[in-house]
Amino acid sequence: MNVVKAIRHLVVGTIAMQLTSMSLPVLPDAWVQVFTPAGEVAGGRLSGLLAMTDEDRLRPLIEHRQWVHAIG
Known part of the structure; x- marks a missing residue:
């Protein structure tokens, strides 16, 4: 599944990041x-x-x- 997430940063503005999820075949129910x-x-x-x-x-x-x- 590929999704684009918008990450807002105070210094550089919005950064569009593509999120890719992958399962790990050697570990059941694990993913990255x-x-x-x-x-x-x-x-x-x-x-x-x-x-x-x-x-x-x-x-x-x-x-x-x-x-x-x-706070200072």
């Missing part, structure tokens, strides 16, 4: 789900996200927590 970028735009956004520093990736979360939750 693999997410891959669904297209060039999604691939570019994911690559951009992976190229960022930890500080750049976390900045929106920290700002959100400070602004909305007054």
Whole structure:
């Protein structure tokens, strides 16, 4: 079964990811789900996200927590 899921990220925006589910024949009732970028735009956004520093990736979360939750 192949499904496209939209993952929203504060820094790079929405990333469309294709979800592929596969059963594992050696283990009854076991399966694996693999997410891959669904297209060039999604691939570019994911690559951009992976190229960022930890500080750049976390900045929106920290700002959100400070602004909305007054945690600082």
